[in-house]
Structures are given as structure tokens and as C-alpha cells.
Amino acid sequence: MGVNYQTVLWNRNKKIYDRWIGLSMLIYLISFIGLTFITNVQTSVETLIIRAFGTLAIVLLHIILVIGPLSRINTRFLPLLYNRRHLGVSMFLAALIHGGFSLFQFHTLGNVNPIYALFSSNMDYNSLKNFPFQVLGFFALIILFLMAATSHDFWLKNLSAKSWKRLHMMVYFAYALIIMHVFLGSFQQQPSLWSTAILSFGFVVITALHISTGSKERKLDHIKTTDTNEGWDYVCDIDEIPEDRAKIFIVDNERIAVFKYNNKLSAISNVCKHQGGPLGEGKVVDGCVTCPWHGYQYLPHNGQSPPPFTEQVSTYRLKLIDKKVYVSPKALPEGTEVDPVIFNN
Amino acid sequence: MKEKDDFFIGYIDEISNKTKVTLKTFVSLSLGFLILIAIVFALTQNTFKNSSFELTTSTKITGVYHEMPYPMLKVKTDKNEFKTIMLLGFGKLSANPFLKKIKRQTPNLSGSMLSIEGNLIYYNGKTLLQITSDEKITLLEKANPNRVPKAEYIAKNIELQGEIIDPKCYFGVMKPGNGKIHRSCAVLCISGGIPPVLATTDQNNISEYYIVTDLEGKPINKAILPYIGKPSIVSGTIYKLEDWYQLRISTNHIKELHLPSNIY
Numbered sequence: 189m190g191v192n193y194q195t196v197l198w199n200r201n202k203k204i205y206d207r208w209i210g211l212s213m214l215i216y217l218i219s220f221i222g223l224t225f226i227t228n229v230q231t232s233v234e235t236l237i238i239r240a241f242g243t244l245a246i247v248l249l250h251i252i253l254v255i256g257p258l259s260r261i262n263t264r265f266l267p268l269l270y271n272r273r274h275l276g277v278s279m280f281l282a283a284l285i286h287g288g289f290s291l292f293q294f295h296t297l298g299n300v301n302p303i304y305a306l307f308s309s310n311m312d313y314n315s316l317k318n319f320p321f322q323v324l325g326f327f328a329l330i331i332l333f334l335m336a337a338t339s340h341d342f343w344l345k346n347l348s349a350k351s352w353k354r355l356h357m358m359v360y361f362a363y364a365l366i367i368m369h370v371f372l373g374s375f376q377q378q379p380s381l382w383s384t385a386i387l388s389f390g391f392v393v394i395t396a397l398h399i400s401t402g403s404k405e406r407k408l409d410h411i412k413t414t415d416t417n418e419g420w421d422y423v424c425d426i427d428e429i430p431e432d433r434a435k436i437f438i439v440d441n442e443r444i445a446v447f448k449y450n451n452k453l454s455a456i457s458n459v460c461k462h463q464g465g466p467l468g469e470g471k472v473v474d475g476c477v478t479c480p481w482h483g484y485q486y487l488p489h490n491g492q493s494p495p496p497f498t499e500q501v502s503t504y505r506l507k508l509i510d511k512k513v514y515v516s517p518k519a520l521p522e523g524t525e526v527d528p529v530i531f532n533n
Numbered sequence: 534m535k536e537k538d539d540f541f542i543g544y545i546d547e548i549s550n551k552t553k554v555t556l557k558t559f560v561s562l563s564l565g566f567l568i569l570i571a572i573v574f575a576l577t578q579n580t581f582k583n584s585s586f587e588l589t590t591s592t593k594i595t596g597v598y599h600e601m602p603y604p605m606l607k608v609k610t611d612k613n614e615f616k617t618i619m620l621l622g623f624g625k626l627s628a629n630p631f632l633k634k635i636k637r638q639t640p641n642l643s644g645s646m647l648s649i650e651g652n653l654i655y656y657n658g659k660t661l662l663q664i665t666s667d668e669k670i671t672l673l674e675k676a677n678p679n680r681v682p683k684a685e686y687i688a689k690n691i692e693l694q695g696e697i698i699d700p701k702c703y704f705g706v707m708k709p710g711n712g713k714i715h716r717s718c719a720v721l722c723i724s725g726g727i728p729p730v731l732a733t734t735d736q737n738n739i740s741e742y743y744i745v746t747d748l749e750g751k752p753i754n755k756a757i758l759p760y761i762g763k764p765s766i767v768s769g770t771i772y773k774l775e776d777w778y779q780l781r782i783s784t785n786h787i788k789e790l791h792l793p794s795n796i797y
Contacts, residue, residue, distance in 0.1 A: 197544075199543065199544045199546075200546045201543050201544070201546070201548075202543070208560060212563065212564060212567055215564065215567060215568065215571075216567045216568075216570075216571050219567075219568050219571035219572065219575070220571040220574060220575045223571065223572060223575035223576060224575045224578065227575070227576060228575075228578055228580060228581055229581075230580075230581035230582060230583050230584075230708065231578075231581045231708060232581070232707070232708040234707075235581075235707070235708050235709075239574070239578070243570070243571075243574045247566075247567060247570050251563055258559075262555070263539070263540075263541070264539065264541075264551060264552045264555035264556070265555060265556075265559065266541045266552075267541050267543070267548065267552060267556055268556070268559065270541070270543040271543070293707065293718070294715070294717055294718035294721075295717065295718070295721065296624070297623070297624025297625050297626075298624065298625035298626070298721040298722070298724070298725050299625070299626065299721075299724060299725045299726075300721070300724075305717065305721050306717070309716070309717035309718070309720040309721050310716050310717045310720060311759075317791065318713070318716075318763070320717065321713075322717060373713065373714055374714065376713050376793065377579075377709070377712045377713045377714045377793065378577065378578060378579045379793070380573075380577035382573045382577055383573060383574060383577050386570055386573055386574075432538070433538075470540075471538070471540045473540070473542065478540075478542060480540070480541070482543060483542040483543050483544055483545075
């Protein structure tokens with residue numbers, strides 16, 4: 189969390205994360221370039237740069253795409269999600285070097301504008317075999333640029349979390365474009381069972397992880413209470429909620445989180461104002477609900493971030509009958525104070 | 534941090550041991566995959582040709598200029614031995630824009646003795662020269678029609694299988710300078726006036742190269758663009774022009790083979 193915008197709010201974990209990103213990229217580049225020099229000595233520097241950075245970007249994109257679902261499956265992967273945007277920007281830079289060198293190498297110094305040349309040099313758009321695969325890479329790079337350029341919290345705040353999320357979900361479209369770019373380009377010119385197998389394996393892993401987490405979330409969204417009491421929905425027994433933790437429920441088609449802390453119960457929206465993280469998977473730390481994704485905090489009884497922060501989420505009224513927890517499905521305006529339900533152990 | 538309630542907060546240094554183990558496993562596996570993928574991608578590349586492009590070295594060559602139909606220089610390499618060097622412009626352009634100035638001064642340039650400084654491109658017995666400035670072309674002797682080489686008729690209705698390439702990239706500037714990945718660049722080069730060349734390889738892996746012109750022996754840059762970088766059968770009439778072959782064709786006689794590029 190930050191009050192003012194800074195380029196990067198550095199902390200120890202971010203520094204360690206970035207060091208590993210740099211080291212991994214270096215290891216990949218040294219391995220690819222070294223092996224090519226040893227086994228294929230007649231290579232040219234330009235080709236080596238284009239291929240080394242292009243393949244590096246694809247590998248990084250795969251890692252980026254598995255981090256999300258892995259974090260949903262096991263919270264111990266959450267530290268990987270915490271600074272994923274730095275990995276995303278690094279991946280974009282690798283893709284930019286690949287794309288920039290390719291554009292310069294193949295499309296500049298001609299008798300037409302390089303961008304025009306990119307789209308018009310090969311006009312076989314109606315043929316899968318001869319398709320101008322460069323165009324796919326170009327559009328993917330534009331998406332990755334938009335994502336990298338808006339990765340800072342400044343844009344998250346100014347675009348609104350919903351629009352920002354929509355924009356960043358385009359990474360899946362970019363991934364599809366990149367896969368087609370590779371299969372219709374490099375793999376057509378130099379078919380290799382091993383290279384094809386690696387990208388296919390990557391695709392299967394990413395798809396399987398997303399389907400698995402997606403179906404888990406879908407199941408959660410379809411659980412509806414049948415026990416209602418004068419406009420209050422029964423959600424669970426009090427013993428089902430761990431101390432300083434929450435349970436997530438769907439009321440009125442919205443996900444809410446019911447927290448138990450210090451012999452109190454409070455309910456707030458499950459959606460963090462920062463990046464839409466699941467607050468119900470967070471924890472009450474120092475009296476504040478703490479988002480598991482980036483540590484944004486809210487006071488459980490009013491959904492307000494503690495001063496000087498200004499984020500606010502909706503709150504919900506709760507009541508306790510015996511050990512049964514009931515929630516009023518009507519969301520209160522963001523930041524509305526609601527007295528917590530107090531109970532005795 | 535208590536292991537039983539493991540909760541990571543990015544801006545707090547403390548991380549549970551179990552989370553540390555998970556992260557170490559993930560990072561180790563990722564690094565392993567990273568190296569494996571680097572090995573696979575590096576080792577599955579096609580073998581690069583031993584072609585050369587002397588980008589940073591200038592060489593001055595002297596010879597007889599002629600255009601049939603593309604600018605060439607016949608250079609004496611030894612007693613009674615000559616090599617015909619194809620002249621090219623900077624970037625993806627033909628030599629013509631760089632020859633404009635000297636052509637204004639000497640309108641009939643064919644048969645003139647010129648000295649040209651540029652960057653050599655060579656592979657498999659063929660040499661080309663990139664001209665980077667019209668200031669580097671010097672007229673040594675005025676045109677002598679007797680010095681202009683003559684195209685020698687070889688055969689007609691000959692079918693050749695190969696790929697139409699742009700010679701600048703193929704003979705050294707780019708690796709690879711052929712096939713689908715390079716097609717857009719080759720199209721741009723040939724539309725910029727660089728002579729199209731049909732590269733063929735026989736069963737014994739011996740390559741031959743044919744400068745492609747239209748049926749009258751004139752440049753064919755525009756009409757041939759849709760066929761560049763695609764393995765094809767091309768039929769036409771063959772002429773010999775010193776140490777190059779010339780293939781005079783009509784684009785109606787190009788048959789696409791729908792095969793992967795294979796002229797390494």
C-alpha cells in the first residue's frame with residue numbers, strides 16, 4: 189500500500205523477486221546463446237538476439253500464466269503473485285527486443301514505411317500455410333506494451349480496478365496470438381518435434397490449471413443458502429470460521445467475506461479495491477483485514493482502509509441466532525460503519 | 534511466523550518455512566525448465582550457412598559495368614579469369630539510386646570501367662557488393678561496347694525447382710535469408726529493385742543460382758513478388774551471363790509446390 193505514487197515501493201521481498209527474475213533471464217540467455225555459438229557457429233548476431241529474446245519472452249509468459257492459478261490452488265504460491273508485474277514488465281522488455289530487432293531487420297531500410305511493410309509484404313492472409321505470422325506477433329506486442337505501460341498502481345487507480353483488470357485479462361489473447369505466431373512462423377520453417385512438444389506441454393499445463401481453478405470458483409459461486417430468516421440469509425455456523433480468518437459466501441450475487449476476530453463477527457465485500465483480490469482468503473492482522481495478494485488493509489467493521497489510506501469496500505449487517513450466522517444480503521454503501529456481532533466463546 | 538497459520542504479506546519480511554520450501558521448489562523447477570527449454574530451442578535450430586557480409590569492412594573493386602538487366606561489375610581476378618559481381622544498394626534497395634549521379638555524368642555507362650567501394654557479400658562462389666554512397670563510385674574509363682559481356686543462350690522450356698530469393702540476404706546479410714520467416718524481407722528487397730534469384734539444389738546438394746528476368750530479359754521485380762520465398766517449379770529460358778545464369782520467365786509458368794523451404 190502507498191499514499192503517494194512512487195516508481196516502485198521497494199521492499200526486501202520485491203528485491204529478492206527481481207534478483208531472481210534477472211538471474212533467470214541471464215541463465216536462459218547465456219544457455220541459449222552459448223549453445224548456439226558452440227553448435228551452430230555460423231549464426232549472426234541479429235538472428236541470435238531475435239531468437240534468444242523471443243524464446244525467453246515465451247518462457248517467461250508461461251511462468252506468468254501459471255502463477256495465477258497456482259496461487260488460487262495453494263496460498264504458499266502467493267509470494268510469486270505479489271510482484272508478478274515486475275515479471276510481466278521483464279517479459280515485455282524481452283518481447284520488445286525480439287519484436288524491435290525483427291522489425292528493424294526484416295522491415296526497415298526498404299522503399300515503404302516499416303509498419304506498412306509489416307502488414308503488406310506478405311499478403312497471403314487467406315492461407316494458413318503462408319499466413320504473415322509477423323502480424324500476430326505485432327498485435328501481441330501491442331497488448332503486452334499496454335499491459336506493461338499500465339502496470340503501475342497509478343493506472344490501476346485512474347483506470348478503475350475493473351477496466352484495468354479487463355485490459356490485463358487480454359494477456360490470454362496475447363498468449364493465443366504468440367502461440368499462433370510461433371506455430372505459423374518459426375515452427376513452419378524449422379519443424380522440430382521437441383520444440384512443438386514443449387509449447388504444447390506449456391499450453392496443456394496452463395489450460396489445465398485455469399480449468400481446475402475456474403471450476404473451483406464456479407462451484408463456490410453456485411452455492412446458495414436455502415435457510416432465510418425474515419430477509420436474513422443463513423451462511424454458516426460460527427465454529428466454521430477460523431479465528432482471524434473468514435469464510436466466503438454468495439449473497440445477492442456478490443461474494444462477501446465474514447470475518448471472526450476478537451470475539452467479533454464482521455462482513456465486508458470479498459473484492460479488494462486494489463486488484464480485486466479475495467479479501468475472504470486474507471487474514472485479520474493488527475485489527476485489519478489484510479488482502480492476501482498485495483497486503484491492502486481494511487477495518488472489518490467499516491470496510492475502510494486505515495488512515496492515511498482511502499480505499500473503501502461495502503459492508504454487510506450480520507446477526508447471530510444461537511450459533512448460526514445470518515447476513516443481510518443488501519450491501520451497505522462502501523465504508524459504512526456496522527457494529528460487529530459480539531459473541532462469547 | 535507460526536506454521537499453522539501461514540499468511541504472506543509482501544511488505545513484511547517474515548516468510549514461513551513451508552512457504553519458503555514451496556518457493557524454492559518452484560524456482561528450482563522453473564530454472565530447470567528454463568535451461569531445458571534453452572537447450573531444446575538452441576539445438577533444434579537449422580544449421581546456418583557459412584555466408585558472409587562484411588558490414589564493417591569496405592572493399593574497393595574495379596571492373597566493367599554492365600546491366601543485363603540488373604547492375605553488375607565484371608572484375609578481373611587473375612589472368613583471363615573474371616568474376617561478375619552483382620551490385621546492390623544500401624538496405625533493401627537496388628544499386629540504381631546510387632548509380633544515378635554517375636549516369637547523369639556518363640549517360641551510357643555499360644562497358645565503362647568503374648571503381649566502386651562497398652561491402653562484400655559472398656557465399657558458395659557468388660559475390661555481391663553493397664554500395665552505400667554514390668560518392669564511392671568512380672569512373673575510370675569511358676564505355677567501350679566491346680567490353681560488355683554477352684548473354685549466351687543455353688536452353689529453353691527448362692523446368693527448375695527451387696525458391697525465389699533476394700540475393701542480398703540469401704548470400705550473406707541474413708541468416709536465414711530464405712523461407713517463410715524471411716519472406717516479408719525478401720519481398721521488400723525485391724520490390725526495392727534487388728534482382729530476384731532462383732536458388733536450386735540438386736540431389737547431390739549442389740546449388741545453382743539463376744538471376745530471374747521477364748521473357749525479354751528485363752527486370753521482373755513487381756510481378757514476381759507473390760512467388761518469393763515459396764518452393765516452386767519455375768520454367769523458362771536459360772542464358773549464361775559470365776559466371777551467372779539468367780532465367781527468363783513468365784510468372785504464369787511458376788508452379789507453387791506447397792513444401793517447406795529447403796534450400797540450405
